Amino acid sequence: MERDVWGADGAGERFVARRKDAVNRLSAYFQEHCAKSIAWGNNIRDSFSDLRFTDANRVPFPFMRAMREKFNLCSVVTESKGPRLRDLDGNWSLDVSGSYGLNLAGFDHYKEWMEGGLERVKDLGAVLGSLHPIVAENISILKSISKLDEVSFHMSGTEAVMAAVRLARFNKRRKLIVCFSGAYHGWWDGVQPGLGSERNITDCLTLKDLHPASLDLILHRAHEIAGVLINPVQSFHPNSPPPSDTILLTSEIRKTEDSSSPYAQWLHKLREVCSANDIPLIFDEVFSGFRLAPGGAQEYFGVQADMVVYGKSVAGGMPIGVVCGKKDLMRRFDPEHPMRIAYVIGTFSAHPVVMGAMNEFLHWLSRPVTPELYTEAQRRCAQWVRSTNETLNQLDLPVRVMNFTTIWTVLFKEPGRYNWLLQYYLRAEGVILSWVGTGRCMSSLDFSVEDYQELQAKIVRAAQAMKSDGWWLNEEQQPGRERAMRTRLIWEMVKSVVQVPKPLTAFYFEIMQRKKDDHHASHSNLINQLFHLLSSSTFIFCYIFIFFNFTVAMFLGMAALFVRQFGHAILEPPCHDKEKALLGFNTRNKSIIVGGYILIPVVQMIQGYGLESFTSILPSVALLWFLLTLAAVFGRVLYLIWAHDFRTSMIWFVKLITDPITDIFAYYNSADKIFRLPPRRGSEATS
Ligand code: PMP
Numbered sequence: 001m002e003r004d005v006w007g008a009d010g011a012g013e014r015f016v017a018r019r020k021d022a023v024n025r026l027s028a029y030f031q032e033h034c035a036k037s038i039a040w041g042n043n044i045r046d047s048f049s050d051l052r053f054t055d056a057n058r059v060p061f062p063f064m065r066a067m068r069e070k071f072n073l074c075s076v077v078t079e080s081k082g083p084r085l086r087d088l089d090g091n092w093s094l095d096v097s098g099s100y101g102l103n104l105a106g107f108d109h110y111k112e113w114m115e116g117g118l119e120r121v122k123d124l125g126a127v128l129g130s131l132h133p134i135v136a137e138n139i140s141i142l143k144s145i146s147k148l149d150e151v152s153f154h155m156s157g158t159e160a161v162m163a164a165v166r167l168a169r170f171n172k173r174r175k176l177i178v179c180f181s182g183a184y185h186g187w188w189d190g191v192q193p194g195l196g197s198e199r200n201i202t203d204c205l206t207l208k209d210l211h212p213a214s215l216d217l218i219l220h221r222a223h224e225i226a227g228v229l230i231n232p233v234q235s236f237h238p239n240s241p242p243p244s245d246t247i248l249l250t251s252e253i254r255k256t257e258d259s260s261s262p263y264a265q266w267l268h269k270l271r272e273v274c275s276a277n278d279i280p281l282i283f284d285e286v287f288s289g290f291r292l293a294p295g296g297a298q299e300y301f302g303v304q305a306d307m308v309v310y311g312k313s314v315a316g317g318m319p320i321g322v323v324c325g326k327k328d329l330m331r332r333f334d335p336e337h338p339m340r341i342a343y344v345i346g347t348f349s350a351h352p353v354v355m356g357a358m359n360e361f362l363h364w365l366s367r368p369v370t371p372e373l374y375t376e377a378q379r380r381c382a383q384w385v386r387s388t389n390e391t392l393n394q395l396d397l398p399v400r401v402m403n404f405t406t407i408w409t410v411l412f413k414e415p416g417r418y419n420w421l422l423q424y425y426l427r428a429e430g431v432i433l434s435w436v437g438t439g440r441c442m443s444s445l446d447f448s449v450e451d452y453q454e455l456q457a458k459i460v461r462a463a464q465a466m467k468s469d470g471w472w473l474n475e476e477q478q479p480g481r482e483r484a485m486r487t488r489l490i491w492e493m494v495k496s497v498v499q500v501p502k503p504l505t506a507f508y509f510e511i512m513q514r515k516k517d518d519h520h521a522s523h524s525n526l527i528n529q530l531f532h533l534l535s536s537s538t539f540i541f542c543y544i545f546i547f548f549n550f551t552v553a554m555f556l557g558m559a560a561l562f563v564r565q566f567g568h569a570i571l572e573p574p575c576h577d578k579e580k581a582l583l584g585f586n587t588r589n590k591s592i593i594v595g596g597y598i599l600i601p602v603v604q605m606i607q608g609y610g611l612e613s614f615t616s617i618l619p620s621v622a623l624l625w626f627l628l629t630l631a632a633v634f635g636r637v638l639y640l641i642w643a644h645d646f647r648t649s650m651i652w653f654v655k656l657i658t659d660p661i662t663d664i665f666a667y668y669n670s671a672d673k674i675f676r677l678p679p680r681r682g683s684e685a686t687s
Helices: 002-004 011-031 035-047 049-055 061-069 105-119 134-146 158-172 212-220 244-249 262-276 295-300 353-364 372-393 419-429 449-468 481-499 502-522 526-545 549-569 575-579 587-609 612-644 646-667 670-673
Strands: 077-081 086-088 092-095 151-155 176-180 202-209 225-230 281-287 306-313 321-325 337-341 399-404 407-412
Touching: 002 061, 002 134, 011 035, 011 061, 011 134, 011 419, 011 481, 035 049, 061 372, 061 481, 077 105, 077 575, 092 449, 105 353, 134 151, 134 225, 134 321, 134 353, 134 502, 134 612, 151 158, 158 176, 158 225, 158 306, 158 321, 176 212, 212 262, 212 575, 225 262, 262 281, 281 526, 295 306, 353 372, 372 399, 372 449, 399 449, 407 419, 449 502, 502 646, 526 549, 526 646, 549 587, 549 612
Parallel strands: 176 202, 176 225, 225 281, 281 306
Antiparallel strands: 077 086, 086 092, 151 321, 306 321, 399 407
């Protein structure tokens, strides 16, 4: 079982053992240094479903159980200072989680704003329905940032997205909402057909981002579309950078009025198509608003939307969702049909404390010096990315970082089954990551050059430890790793959707193990492998051709069998000792069967047909060969039932008939290996 977990890329026993040690070492480290946090988590895990859902969701599902058993980590913190958090055990860590994106300015600012906000409204307290006068100023600043006519307040980003979508549908009297694959718009399943929603969603079209066909479709169905909803900073999932064109934006600090990047062009194109067809363009800036620039993605990309949704940082650390929109899209009553109402409202929508903290934040944002802070922070982040990648490259570590303003992600240069483990190594180094692990990390604006240097050192140390613990093997250390990983991955995916009964899985793995043993016992010679490739391809052809021309198929099959056995008998004779350990025929039995195959045509000729009528005996020879094959195969099946049991006999039988298929996957490049010339000495230096 442990082998399956720590050797899921097909790594050999030596590496699996090294990895097990590494996992135990890491686990012991956390048990010692985070004992209080772990105990706290263990106490509430069973009654806190959010924690149970999020504690291991950065771990791919095949490894979740093992990681939960070994780690059971959760982040319990009691204090913040600059970009650092202090946990229950007293450890200080660098926080790059961004607090789900809220922490733009630095924790210390939010402390001030939350306190200041409360101070401003404390005489009023929790009065809802009636409004504090501060609301008017907030609305006026939000209108000027969004360049839109009206504002409404909600309690979370998700709720604000729901409100925007509902208002767009109501005011356009159309049903469909367009969004783009890979985007997240909150947990509401109305715009998240993926993410585990089991409801049949018929009023949301999820199109491919950055694709001209999406524009064509919008054009085509314009009369049905109530709004095009887009998150201007898509992607940034683990190991997934923003759309490739956006990368152009990352290395340089962009001038905000420069809208010539390909991604900006895409947003402009969307804007054009929407305007030409009277479709509202809705920017979901819950994440990107105030992160890219003080004016959000609208300012950064130079595109004006018809509705904009904000959240996260905009209430200075308090929970919020905001919709800004054009007047005719924000109406909740139909002036011509008074009975038509879009009921969008919420108890806490303009809570005085939230409005107070928002006011503090909006004042900070509107200061003339604030844009400078953004420019400086983005420059520091870009410099850090360059220097970190240089160091990682020099140390030959397969990890890179990539940023987009102050959002950054970790990229892995090599495919691997354990890249996600880096988050645990980073955690041990004292880095707190977001819920998507090493994807979509964020540096707050208060990240200094020294903080970045510390972060770089931590990333490098974590990657070095991972490398020496054997999580990243090269082709030399583990031949055929990519194929092994792919096969395992496909199998795990199938198992995750199809309920394969356990005995069947065990049966499959035993067959595969026997194939592996067989390969090691008698298939290491490259020419033998090539013969197997030839004979296996012929067998597969004959499996089908036998229904069209029985005689020719049998003769072809027999030729293939002789080629195959020639390979074993001549090229790898020592294998026979090892073969004894397997279920197949031994050399003596094989010789008897081969003798039988040779005897059949000889006896047929002697029985009076003579050489002249050679062709006339072919069908009967083919039939007798076929019968002998059946007798040999089913005789062996019966023998194995008698000597072992039915299951064992079926393992041998299924292995036998599927060997031609697996041989092709195993030996398809044998010819290439035989004929590839070894590199000439010194050729690299001269070329
Ligand atoms: N839209 C986007 C683009 C987001 O990033 C998020 C939150 N990550 C939401 C909507 C949902 O916001 P909330 O979690 O406040 O409901």
